[in-house]
Amino acid sequence: VQAELFMGGEAEQDEAAQADEINTLQNTPHEYHLVDNEKEARKLASMLNKQKSVCFDTETTGLNPNDSELVGISFSIKAHEAWYVPVPENYHDAVKRVTVFKDFFENEKIEKVGQNIKFDIAILKWYDTEVKGPLFDTMIAHYLLQPDMRHNMDYLSETYLNYRPVPIENLIGKKGKNQRSMRDVDTQLIKEYAAEDADITLQLKAVFEPQLKETGTLKLFEEIEMPLVPVLASMEAEGVKLDIKALNAYSVELEKDIREIEKKIYELAGTEFNIASPKQLGEVLFEKLQISDKPKKTKTGQYSTGEEILVKLVNKHPIIDYILDYRSLTKLKSTYVDALPLLVSKRDNRLHTSYNQAVTATGRLSSNNPNLQNIPVRTEKGREIRKAFIPRNSEYILFAADYSQIELRIITHLSKDKNMTEAFRHNKDIHTETASKVFGVPPEEVTKDMRRKAKMVNFGLIYGISAFGLSQRLGIPRKEAVEIIDNYFKQYPGIKKYMEQQIQFAREHGYVETIMGRRRYLKDINSANGPVRGFAERNAINAPIQGSSADMIKIAMIRIFEEFNKHKLRSKIILQVHDELVIDTFKEELEQVQQIVNDKMENALKLHVPVVVDMNTGNNWLEAH
Incomplete structure (x- = not known):
């Protein structure tokens, strides 16, 4: 199956035959050693201290480093050989065992290799051990090489090493109520599993490192992605304080609002029903109220009631x-x-969000538990949630810094369009300027509606919006949308040229790149299927813009983090969402923090146009934003 993913479906072999050929621990010679006493542990630590590069992996009781305990650590320095060090359950004894390896972990000269190494760094932090020195994360290395693929270790191992690792289910059982803890598994069994993890990760490094060099992404890996790991680990460990009382009060308020709306819906429907049931809702809307002449149906035959369907019916009935x-x-x-x-x-x-460096194909960070990127900010009720994110205590204040229109500035930098460059250099309102040019009126005569349309075009074109898409978004005839886009490209010919060049480059090379050389592969760029090709073409335009803005904020985060550490500041970066950073700022350091953040964000990448950072403070995230 993996081979097919790589070879575009040419590998049509019989899966059973393929399974026979794959290697496992059973048919691969290996030396995995159990190190279960202090004397052996010290001997191993002293040997590790002499190495240039060591691969390590932690075994824990769970997947959340803030609520999990360490069960053991494995190490490998050459293929097919590894050591496993069990860690006692008692916290005091566990710290004592980990401390044997403290000098190794904190040695800045030794490279540490891992798969999702941020997790291991976070776990060891709870055991009074910092991981220092250069890092090599195989998950992130593969993410840079193949952003659209999977990056978990079992998948990488089967794909690149033709080797199937011991499944975790063999040790703790399948997910669910009856799954055991790693604590309850026999040490000999864990040894094989854990040592194998370190061994495989080391072998994957040997595969990926030369590929990073060949594709020109090693610089990005060494200068952005790896130095970012400790920054994210620190943010995750720091967490953020939540005003739980405020959230509970808001929950009661929302419940009241929901009940009111429910009453109104029942009134308009003339009956009570389960609004959350698409089946019942469909019957009320399309049979009882007959809102649409031609209601769409799902594959199972029930009425479609998805948001995109309902939005189009808003004018048909107040219930929608x-x-x-x-x-x-x-x-x-x-x-x-x-x-x-x-x-x-x-x-x-505290609330500890987890940041993912290897999820989005564009290079942006994503987060989960909670997904901060999805906290709704477009509605007033959604924005209220940000009120619950508060400073550490009364000596702190939240400070937020946000890149202003960064993607438009990046497309201007990449396209070198004269008019757009001019507008940014003279610090003009870019949307008013665009409206003035597109609608042929002086800037002072631009109406709110004109500016709204221009804003939609400015941002829409970055994402490859079509005339049809624009007409839908703005609620205008398609003919008018075509006219607006034509005028736009007449005024900004450099942007039109840039878009055409990007598509051409992608057709010839099969990928596009950000300013820092982050690649996005576009296998469908020459597809005969129009919509499929169109999607790839939009990515060819957008990926370098989104990816460059992602690189910028990552560079800024690394430099801010280093500067805070250098000056031993108590202020900490705690959140990163889209183009915004939030810092839990010790009030006495506010001026210094503002200077550092502004400087590092503005100068992360040198653009031909000025980079502007909007900054604000507040007693909660909503105020600071």
């Missing part, structure tokens, strides 16, 4: 608006208002 409101409020309540307090760690009563 209430249903959309009902949905957005119930989602807000269940996904954020009620869920956030449950994610607070019992260890320190």
